[in-house]
Amino acid sequence: MARTFERWGKRFSLQIVKGLEEEYIKSLPEDHILIFVDLASGSLNHLKNKKTEIFIFDHHEIAQEIPSNVTMINPQLWNEEQISGAGIAYLFARTISSRNHDLAHLAVIGMVGDMMERSLGKVYDEILREAETIIKKGLMLYPATRPLDKALEYSSNPYIPGVSGSYKGALEVLKDANIQRVNNKFKSLFELTNEEMSALITAVMLRCVQQKNMYDLIGNLYLIKFFNKQEDARELSALINACSRMDSPSVALGFCLGNKKCKEEAERLYISYKQHLIAALKFIEESEKISGKQYTIINARDNIKDTIIGTVTSIISNSSAYETGTIIVGLAYNQDKIKVSARIAGRQGRNVREVLHQVVVPLGGEVGGHPNAAGCLIERAKESEFIQELQKVLEVEVVKV
Numbered sequence: 279m280a281r282t283f284e285r286w287g288k289r290f291s292l293q294i295v296k297g298l299e300e301e302y303i304k305s306l307p308e309d310h311i312l313i314f315v316d317l318a319s320g321s322l323n324h325l326k327n328k329k330t331e332i333f334i335f336d337h338h339e340i341a342q343e344i345p346s347n348v349t350m351i352n353p354q355l356w357n358e359e360q361i362s363g364a365g366i367a368y369l370f371a372r373t374i375s376s377r378n379h380d381l382a383h384l385a386v387i388g389m390v391g392d393m394m395e396r397s398l399g400k401v402y403d404e405i406l407r408e409a410e411t412i413i414k415k416g417l418m419l420y421p422a423t424r425p426l427d428k429a430l431e432y433s434s435n436p437y438i439p440g441v442s443g444s445y446k447g448a449l450e451v452l453k454d455a456n457i458q459r460v461n462n463k464f465k466s467l468f469e470l471t472n473e474e475m476s477a478l479i480t481a482v483m484l485r486c487v488q489q490k491n492m493y494d495l496i497g498n499l500y501l502i503k504f505f506n507k508q509e510d511a512r513e514l515s516a517l518i519n520a521c522s523r524m525d526s527p528s529v530a531l532g533f534c535l536g537n538k539k540c541k542e543e544a545e546r547l548y549i550s551y552k553q554h555l556i557a558a559l560k561f562i563e564e565s566e567k568i569s570g571k572q573y574t575i576i577n578a579r580d581n582i583k584d585t586i587i588g589t590v591t592s593i594i595s596n597s598s599a600y601e602t603g604t605i606i607v608g609l610a611y612n613q614d615k616i617k618v619s620a621r622i623a624g625r626q627g628r629n630v631r632e633v634l635h636q637v638v639v640p641l642g643g644e645v646g647g648h649p650n651a652a653g654c655l656i657e658r659a660k661e662s663e664f665i666q667e668l669q670k671v672l673e674v675e676v677v678k679v
């Protein structure tokens with residue numbers, strides 16, 4: 279969007295926000311056009327009071343009636359193919375000028391970032407073509423451009439027991455798959471023959487039979503050109519995500535716009551983010567938890583960043599450490615608030631959004647998310663009250679019909 283307005287010769291200012299709270303919407307100017315990208319479809323009741331024209335480019339659920347000052351560009355209205363926020367932004371850019379076709383790779387990064395690749399339709403077929411994407415079916419390990427011994431050793435998503443974090447384990451998988459070094463170097467995932475790919479998938483799957491997301495291990499790999507190099511779109515998406523999680527979304531923006539300084543800074547932040555994740559997982563392993571029948575509450579307080587707690591609860595909900603159906607709730611401080619993230623192990627069982635909703639609404643808060651992954655923000659003053667109420671709701675036996 280920024281590049282599009284710049285090329286179009288429009289003056290604009292830009293902010294990247296974690297969410298749209300009522301107070302923030304109130305603070306926005308009314309003497310300019312307001313444009314929201316990848317959010318705001320759930321805030322229409324607050325936006326209708328703004329005395330200015332508003333455009334929303336989004337793909338999230340439209341929660342209220344669209345007010346007359348709002349123009350909504352959202353695939354939910356035409357209800358065909360799911361498209362990520364980056365995809366919608368690209369479709370707009372392409373409409374404004376054919377010169378913006380060179381931004382298609384950003385739409386591909388958004389597509390893998392939002393995990394849309396299981397439900398692609400003709401819009402994405404076109405975007406993938408315009409980005410000159412190279413697609414290959416295989417193991418969902420990234421980066422697909424890195425020598426396999428290293429890619430396997432450093433894999434965290436997917437987590438491969440006995441391999442992730444172990445160079446010896448990585449070499450064993452490669453040996454099982456009969457993949458050898460060529461000129462003293464292992465091939466990257468992208469360079470494998472179909473036969474080698476199948477053998478590697480089998481070897482990895484055998485180590486993941488206990489994992490709850492075993493079938494997520496296979497999918498498409500997407501290679502796009504970025505900074506004049508073929509890169510794994512999933513890796514770029516992870517790097518952009520890491521910048522925001524490390525409180526530097528502007529670095530991610532500069533990176534997307536092709537700024538070399540931002541690229542260096544983004545790579546540094548990405549390494550630091552991965553270290554934070556590992557430290558957070560270690561903290562959870564060693565810390566005391568509140569556990570009951572089919573639930574675990576982890577109160578990380580200041581020990582895990584609020585921007586990371588959601589990712590960490592997701593990772594452990596996919597691990598074999600928790601029985602399918604276990605509800606995992608993570609809490610992390612965010613100044614005077616607490617960020618709460620709830621997940622369900624194995625993605626089967628109670629609706630965690632409903633569970634959080636029951637607890638949070640009486641305390642004054644709003645829950646966002648899905649039945650198997652939800653979150654909210656509560657006042658820090660309500661910490662113990664929240665945990666008590668949460669335990670009460672979690673202790674209630676769910677009668678299966």
Ligand SMILES: [Mn+2]
Nearest residue numbers: 316362363392
């Ligand atoms: Mn989105």
